Amino acid sequence: MKEIVRLPKLEKGDRVAILSPSFAAPGRFPHVYELGLKRLREIFELEPIEFPATKKIGATGEERAADLVAAFENPSIKGIISSIGGNDQVTYIKNLPSEPFTQNPKPFFGYSDNTHFANFLWMHDVPSFYGGALFTQFAMEGKIDDFTLKYLKLALFESGERELEASPVYSDIGLDWNDPSNLEKLETFLPNNGWQWDGTENAEGISWGGCLESIDELLRHNIVIPSLLDFENVILCTETSEEMPSADYVFRVYRALGERGILARVRGILVGRPKSWEFGNEHDDAWQVAHRIEQRETILKVVRAYNPTVPVIQNLDFGHTNPQIPLPYGGHIRIDSGTRKIFATF
Numbered sequence: 108m109k110e111i112v113r114l115p116k117l118e119k120g121d122r123v124a125i126l127s128p129s130f131a132a133p134g135r136f137p138h139v140y141e142l143g144l145k146r147l148r149e150i151f152e153l154e155p156i157e158f159p160a161t162k163k164i165g166a167t168g169e170e171r172a173a174d175l176v177a178a179f180e181n182p183s184i185k186g187i188i189s190s191i192g193g194n195d196q197v198t199y200i201k202n203l204p205s206e207p208f209t210q211n212p213k214p215f216f217g218y219s220d221n222t223h224f225a226n227f228l229w230m231h232d233v234p235s236f237y238g239g240a241l242f243t244q245f246a247m248e249g250k251i252d253d254f255t256l257k258y259l260k261l262a263l264f265e266s267g268e269r270e271l272e273a274s275p276v277y278s279d280i281g282l283d284w285n286d287p288s289n290l291e292k293l294e295t296f297l298p299n300n301g302w303q304w305d306g307t308e309n310a311e312g313i314s315w316g317g318c319l320e321s322i323d324e325l326l327r328h329n330i331v332i333p334s335l336l337d338f339e340n341v342i343l344c345t346e347t348s349e350e351m352p353s354a355d356y357v358f359r360v361y362r363a364l365g366e367r368g369i370l371a372r373v374r375g376i377l378v379g380r381p382k383s384w385e386f387g388n389e390h391d392d393a394w395q396v397a398h399r400i401e402q403r404e405t406i407l408k409v410v411r412a413y414n415p416t417v418p419v420i421q422n423l424d425f426g427h428t429n430p431q432i433p434l435p436y437g438g439h440i441r442i443d444s445g446t447r448k449i450f451a452t453f
Contacts, residue, residue, distance in 0.1 A: 109337055111234050111313060111437045112212050117263045119152035121185040124178035125241055127161050128171050128200075129193025129220040132242050134162040138287040140190070143246035147188075150251070151263065156184060168199025175224070176207045185213060186263070191242045192219025192348075197324045200227050201331075208233055216240065216262070216433055218426065219348055222317030223325070225436045229315055230331055234437030236262050237317060237344065238425055247429065248282045249293035254430035261453055262433040268441070271423070271432060271449045273301045278429040279384045279395065294429060299380075299422075303403055304447055306418030310375035311441040314434065314451075316344035318426070320352060323360045326367070338372040342440040346379025346426030351388065351398065354405040361406055365413035375442045376419045377434075377449070378406060379426030418444050 117123070125144070127133065133140035140162070144155045158174040160166035178187050200223040209231050216239035217224065225235045238244065239262060244255055251259070254274045261269060276296035282289035315333055316322065322345065325332055333341060343364075347357065364370050381402045383395035390398070403421050410419055420442070425434040439452040 109232065109313065109340065111229075111232050114212055114214050114234060115185070116266055117153065117186050117214065120154065122154045122156050122183050123147065123186040123188055124158055124174075124181075124184045125155045125161055125188055125190060126158055126171070126174050126178060127163075127166070127190045128175060128217065128224055129189070129196055130191055131160065131162055131164050131166055132191040134164040136242070136284045137162075138290065139242050139246045139284050142290055143241040146245045146251065150256075151260070155188075161190065168195070168202075172199055172203055175203065179207045179211045179213060182211075187213065187215045188245070189215070189217030189221050189240050191240050192217070192221055192318075194220055196220045196223035197321070197328055197330065200224050203227060205231050214263070219318050220321060222321035223330070225317055226315070226325060226330070226332060229333070229437045234435060236433040237436040238431050238433035243429075244431055244433075246290075247294070248290055252296070252430045254424070258432045262435070266453055268439070268450050268452045271451055274299055274424045274430045276430075277380060277424070279382060283386065302423060302447070303421040304418070304444070305407055305420075306416060307444050308416050308418050309442060309444050310342065310418050311439065312340045312342045312374040314344050314377075314436055314438055314440050315341045317436070319345045319347050319357065319360050320350060323363075326360075326363055335368050335372060338369050339374075341373050342375045342377060342442070343369070343373040344377045344379070344425070344434060347381050347402065348427050349382050349385040351382060351385065354401040357402055358405050358409055361409040365409060370410055370413035370417075373414070373417060375417060375440070376410060377423050377440070378403075378419070378421040380422050380424065380428045382427040418442050420449065
């Protein structure tokens with residue numbers, strides 16, 4: 108079985124790097140950036156440290172890679188928090204040297220396009236956290252919701268196995284960052300219908316996956332991912348982005364996972380709640396409900412074609428909606444189908 112290293116936990120007063128491995132959102136929305144930094148200092152008692160490309164719109168892959176290397180090699184930096192996602196990590200993450208990361212493992216927080224860096228770390232036996240971006244969690248409008256705050260603190264400061272919960276509410280519609288006054292407003296949360304569970308087997312393994320669109324890129328561009336032997340000990344975790352891909356697209360990516368022999372081997376599958384609304388691509392309530400149902404049914408149909416018994420649990424609180432659990436990536440996940448409980452080691 109793959110040996111993933113254990114990461115040190117942060118302590119109050121620690122310095123954390125704020126990086127933009129994808130889009131440099133701090134350069135576009137400085138007011139959101141400053142709110143995130145303020146929250147890190149006041150709520151979490153951490154000291155954020157900016158790097159050269161953190162606010163640089165259009166920074167090259169080489170510049171962003173240099174920031175990642177520098178942050179991991181700097182002994183005074185105890186953790187790394189990404190500002191936000193993007194869409195081009197696939198172009199440069201594969202060129203990173205391995206030694207700065209294998210010799211200096213430390214917690215990295217990010218999701219969406221940061222799937223590429225999380226996969227890179229996983230392939231070098233270094234775990235990370237899928238979630239907890241500065242803009243979308245630490246700088247959440249109004250306040251950090253209690254559910255997200257609980258799991259951010261757990262991921263940052265605590266260790267050991269914890270039972271995951273299903274949030275009773277969720278938010279899919281954010282507020283426009285172009286209007287600074289929105290930072291004082293609260294997101295609207297709606298009732299959440301909980302996890303969608305299929306399968307009766309228990310399972311445990313180490314997590315791998317991420318944003319489904321990024322997983323598609325990993326497959327398309329022949330990026331190194333876990334071997335089929337590795338996948339025999341993996342809990343596959345996927346979710347979809349603000350692009351809100353169609354069920355046909357989701358079908359094709361999941362079918363690719365099936366045809367590569369991955370779905371037949373994984374121990375369990377966790378799926379984050381699909382995002383179903385985005386600025387410029389707004390939809391009414393009926394469309395959103397139909398989108399979520401269609402994606403859920405599509406994933407289950409494809410999985411069952413390749414693996415009739417693996418437990419599949421959908422609508423979890425990780426990914427592109429709120430609230431959010433920064434899910435351990437490369438961490439131990441345990442699925443108890445008898446009690447319908449999920450446990451993760453932080």
